[in-house]
Amino acid sequence: MSARIFVPRDSSALSLGAGQVAAVISAEAARRGVAIELVRNGSRGLFWLEPLVEVQTAAGRIAYGPVQPEDVPGLFDAGFHTGGDHKLKLGLTEEMPYLKRQERLTFARVGITDPVSLDDYLAYDGYRGLQRALGLSGADIVKEVTDSGLRGRGGAAFPTGIKWNTVLNAPADQKYVVCNADEGDSGTYSDRMIMEGDPFVLIEGMTIAGLAVGATRGYIYLRSEYPHALAVLNGAIDAAVQRNYLGDDILGSGRTFHLEVRRAAGAYVCGEETSLLESLEGKRGIVRFKPPLPAIEGLFGKPTIINNVISLASVPIILDKGGAYYRDYGMGRSRGTLPIQLAGNLKYCGLVEKAFGVTLRELLYDYGGGSASGRPIRAVQVGGPLGAYLPESQFDTPLDYEAFAALWAVLGHGGIVAFDDTVDMAKMARYAMEFCAIESCGKCTPCRIGSTRGVEVMDKIINDQERAANIALLRDLSDTMLNGSLCALGGMTPYPVLSALNHFPEDFGLQKTEQAA
Amino acid sequence: MTLQDRTRTLIDQAISSHKDKPGALLPVLHSIQDSVGHIPPESVADIAEALNLSRAEVHGVITFYHHFRQTPPGRHTLQICQAESCQAMGSEALTAHAKSLLGVDFHQTTGDQAISLEPVYCLGNCACSPAVMLDDDVYGRVSNDKLESLIADCRKEIA
Numbered sequence: 072m073s074a075r076i077f078v079p080r081d082s083s084a085l086s087l088g089a090g091q092v093a094a095v096i097s098a099e100a101a102r103r104g105v106a107i108e109l110v111r112n113g114s115r116g117l118f119w120l121e122p123l124v125e126v127q128t129a130a131g132r133i134a135y136g137p138v139q140p141e142d143v144p145g146l147f148d149a150g151f152h153t154g155g156d157h158k159l160k161l162g163l164t165e166e167m168p169y170l171k172r173q174e175r176l177t178f179a180r181v182g183i184t185d186p187v188s189l190d191d192y193l194a195y196d197g198y199r200g201l202q203r204a205l206g207l208s209g210a211d212i213v214k215e216v217t218d219s220g221l222r223g224r225g226g227a228a229f230p231t232g233i234k235w236n237t238v239l240n241a242p243a244d245q246k247y248v249v250c251n252a253d254e255g256d257s258g259t260y261s262d263r264m265i266m267e268g269d270p271f272v273l274i275e276g277m278t279i280a281g282l283a284v285g286a287t288r289g290y291i292y293l294r295s296e297y298p299h300a301l302a303v304l305n306g307a308i309d310a311a312v313q314r315n316y317l318g319d320d321i322l323g324s325g326r327t328f329h330l331e332v333r334r335a336a337g338a339y340v341c342g343e344e345t346s347l348l349e350s351l352e353g354k355r356g357i358v359r360f361k362p363p364l365p366a367i368e369g370l371f372g373k374p375t376i377i378n379n380v381i382s383l384a385s386v387p388i389i390l391d392k393g394g395a396y397y398r399d400y401g402m403g404r405s406r407g408t409l410p411i412q413l414a415g416n417l418k419y420c421g422l423v424e425k426a427f428g429v430t431l432r433e434l435l436y437d438y439g440g441g442s443a444s445g446r447p448i449r450a451v452q453v454g455g456p457l458g459a460y461l462p463e464s465q466f467d468t469p470l471d472y473e474a475f476a477a478l479w480a481v482l483g484h485g486g487i488v489a490f491d492d493t494v495d496m497a498k499m500a501r502y503a504m505e506f507c508a509i510e511s512c513g514k515c516t517p518c519r520i521g522s523t524r525g526v527e528v529m530d531k532i533i534n535d536q537e538r539a540a541n542i543a544l545l546r547d548l549s550d551t552m553l554n555g556s557l558c559a560l561g562g563m564t565p566y567p568v569l570s571a572l573n574h575f576p577e578d579f580g581l582q583k584t585e586q587a588a
Numbered sequence: 589m590t591l592q593d594r595t596r597t598l599i600d601q602a603i604s605s606h607k608d609k610p611g612a613l614l615p616v617l618h619s620i621q622d623s624v625g626h627i628p629p630e631s632v633a634d635i636a637e638a639l640n641l642s643r644a645e646v647h648g649v650i651t652f653y654h655h656f657r658q659t660p661p662g663r664h665t666l667q668i669c670q671a672e673s674c675q676a677m678g679s680e681a682l683t684a685h686a687k688s689l690l691g692v693d694f695h696q697t698t699g700d701q702a703i704s705l706e707p708v709y710c711l712g713n714c715a716c717s718p719a720v721m722l723d724d725d726v727y728g729r730v731s732n733d734k735l736e737s738l739i740a741d742c743r744k745e746i747a
Contacts, residue, residue: 083713086728118715118728255710257671263712295618295655296711298724333611334618336653339709353613353639355652371610414714415676421715443677452672456709488673488714502675506709512652 073106074152075127079182081114081267082299083260088139089122095140096124099147107152113268115182116422117169125164128154134161169438174400175424176408177385178261181268187306189314192271198316200390204279205324209239212283216386218394220406225251225342225379226454226483226559228405228472231386234376237366238284241374246286248277248328249351249370249377252293252300253335253342256455258414258486262380264422266293266300269384270307274330276383278317279390280376281328289330290370292347295337304332339456339510343558344377346512357512358558379484381410400426405471415451415488416442425470432466435489446491450499450575454483456506457563459570460496481566496575501529503567507560518561521552525568538580545572591630598623599631603638612639613649617656626657662697662704664742666690667721670707673714677729682718683707685732689739702743 078093079085093109100107115123115134123136124146133154135146142159149157161167175181184191192198204212217232238246250273254262265273277289293301308330311317319327338356341347345359348370369375385407389397398406405427411434413420418440423429435441435448442448450460459480461468468474475482490499504525511518525548531541549565556562572579591599602619606612616635620627627650636643650656668674668683690698690705697704713719716728722738730738 082711082726083716083728086713086716086719086726116715121716254712257710258673258714259710260712260714294712296708296721333614335655336614336618337655337708338653350614351611353611353649354645355648412714414673415717420717456672486673486714488676490676494676499672499675502672506671510709 073108075108075110076152077110077112077125077127077132078122079114080111080186080299080303081121082263082297083118084114084121084123085299087118087121087137091140092122092124092138092143095143099143100152103147105147105152110185112184113181113186114264114422115164115170116178116264117167117419118421119419120161123161124151126152126154130154130163132164134164134167135159136161169419169421169423173424174408174426176388176397176400177265177272177381178269178410178422178424179388180272181264181422184269186268186270186303187310189271189307189310189316192269196391197271197387198275200387201275201278201282201316202322204282204390205322205326209283209285212279212390213239215390215394216283219389219397220394220401220404221382221385221389221397222405222472223379224381224385224409224484226256226481228482231378231382234366234378235280235283237364238286238374238376241367243374245288245371245373246284247370247373247375248280248284248286248289249348249375250277250289250291250383251342251344251347251377251379252291252297253347254294254297254380254484255339255342256457256484256486258452258488259412259455259484260414261410261412261422261485263297263300264410265380265384266297267303270304271311272384272387273304273380274307274311274317276386277330278321278328279386280378280383282326284374284376286374286376287327287329289328290351291330291332292335292341292351293332294335301332301334308332338512339506340512340558340560343560346558347377348375355512357514358560360557381484402426402428402469403471403473405473409470409482409485411470412486413439413489414486416444416448416491417489418443427471428469430467430469431461431487434470434487435466439489442489442491444491444493446493448489449492449494450490450496450571452488452490452499452567453486454481455486456503457481457559457566458483458486459566460499460574461570462574479566480570481563496571496578497529497533497580500568500571500579501526501533503564503571504529507564511560515555515557515561517552517555518557518564521548521556521561522564524548525552525564532579535580542572542579542581591628595624595628599628599634603635607638613641613646617650621656626660629658662701663745664702664723665704665706666739666742667706667708667711669709669711669713669717669719669721671710671714673710674718677717679718682720682730682732682735686735686739689736700743703739
């Protein structure tokens with residue numbers, strides 16, 4: 072029997088040489104006359120160990136990593152293809168503490184299956200949610216999602232079931248399901264990992280959404296920086312169409328759902344839902360006024376479900392196991408699990424899916440292993456470039472939407488970026504303003520002008536020009552952006568700016584006690 | 589007509605294969621940029637005509653999105669991530685090193701037309717910061733040495 076060897080095709084694994092490792096394993100196996108079956112899986116999300124090579128054995132999958140091309144001959148010498156000992160051997164993958172302590176619901180298959188194999192997907196409980204949904208009414212599907220307590224994982228945390236119910240009850244000749252895969256937040260990569268590692272779960276989630284509200288067409292709006300995700304998604308969609316999981320007659324039910332991937336073009340603001348819809352319609356990504364909500368007048372003026380990748384990818388397990396199963400994870404009004412992405416200056420960066428309630432400190436130290444540089448972690452930014460910076464004194468906060476809101480912070484899309492004590496927080500505040508200026512769509516004045524003025528004011532503060540007056544001005548400007556902007560880009564840029572100022576006043580030339588100024 | 593015949597053919601193909609899609613403009617522009625390398629300003633009138641848009645609308649879309657470019661890029665495009673996670677792992681120094689190695693600033697192309705240098709705000713490789721993208725390939729934990737070898741490989745092809 073040939074040895075089954077797994078080498079990830081995930082972008083991050085490829086960025087560390089997984090492509091070359093796979094090629095060298097194939098060549099070396101051929102040279103030695105060893106029969107192997109090479110599977111290109113998604114990543115397990117333990118990125119300090121990538122490229123992580125796994126081998127199927129009778130006892131389970133055994134991991135080796137990080138493997139470089141030059142390690143491959145030695146691995147064959149050690150008989151790694153049958154689980155032989157080698158200095159890179161990590162033992163049974165499932166027993167690795169980083170993985171074992173997680174609660175993987177949405178990411179249940181990522182890293183395990185061949186992402187473009189529909190048979191693999193089916194063998195690992197795939198499409199069970201859809202099978203059940205086909206026997207339910209739209210209202211019953213929506214009720215299941217509502218009961219699960221799922222809230223939008225893109226960042227706004229709006230209850231998914233309520234959004235779906237609005238679309239369900241909006242009469243129209245055509246409705247749409249749009250997936251927001253314009254994952255532009257720094258420090259986030261869970262959408263990418265799902266799309267590259269288990270695309271069928273997203274396709275299934277969107278199909279169920281279509282059945283729920285009577286939408287027959289779906290679009291995945293995918294950022295242009297993700298060419299590998301594009302290839303995997305298109306491969307999976309083709310496979311689903313061939314086997315009638317997508318198309319005019321889904322599994323003989325007479326129900327229709329067509330799905331297409333559309334490439335974005337590098338505008339951060341298009342992650343905002345109305346701007347995304349404009350872009351899908353072929354226009355500049357300019358934010359729309361709300362109301363009307365996209366659920367009433369969305370894509371091409373029709374009722375539209377627009378959800379983040381992780382929200383939609385969490386739907387299949389909710390339909391398969393029931394809303395109550397999902398709701399049993401989590402705390403307070405934050406139900407289920409959150410795929411957390413550890414990034415920046417951490418020793419063990421990776422994907423950690425946990426029920427809500429885990430604390431920042433556990434994530435940063437028990438999982439992240441502290442800083443990569445070995446210096447103290449001074450600040451973490453949670454929730455992307457519009458998320459607040461949190462100081463060490465707030466690290467015991469549990470990951471919960473309401474607990475973060477109480478600190479004037481956000482969970483966003485679950486990205487956590489750590490900085491060590493070499494960070495200059497005034498510079499980070501300036502960067503937040505600069506990023507807003509670069510990415511502003513220009514429709515509303517507080518964002519368009521405010522961000523540019525914000526960079527200028529930050530420069531004056533950094534250069535010690537009338538510091539006290541300019542800090543007062545920065546607060547005033549932030550207040551205007553916060554309350555006067557049309558969308559979250561201008562409206563939330565003050566989060567990183569003011570949190571940096573409030574928690575790290577010494578970086579702005581103030582004494583700690585002056586922070587109320 | 590200032591466009592070469594081959595470019596003209598590629599543009600016509602891009603327009604005809606996407607123009608009937610709903611919201612066709614971005615797919616058309618992507619298709620042109622993928623095959624031609626940029627979106628020649630001379631093509632705007634044709635795109636506008638085919639999609640029943642004004643030239644101003646097409647120009648507005650091309651210039652709104654960072655991804656679209658109206659001038660030919662170098663043979664390779666090097667994007668260096670400027671976002672927070674990469675900043676936390678030294679992207680600022682890496683960027684300075686790239687600029688001095690190449691002798692160009694962002695949005696410029698080296699004199700030998702080998703490399704265009706661009707900023708990018710997140711490649712989704714934040715677990716392996718700092719990250720760069722060379723054409724369609726992402727590289728993680730990029731050191732100055734790694735960057736030098738990537739750049740050297742780009743230049744070796746024609747040396």
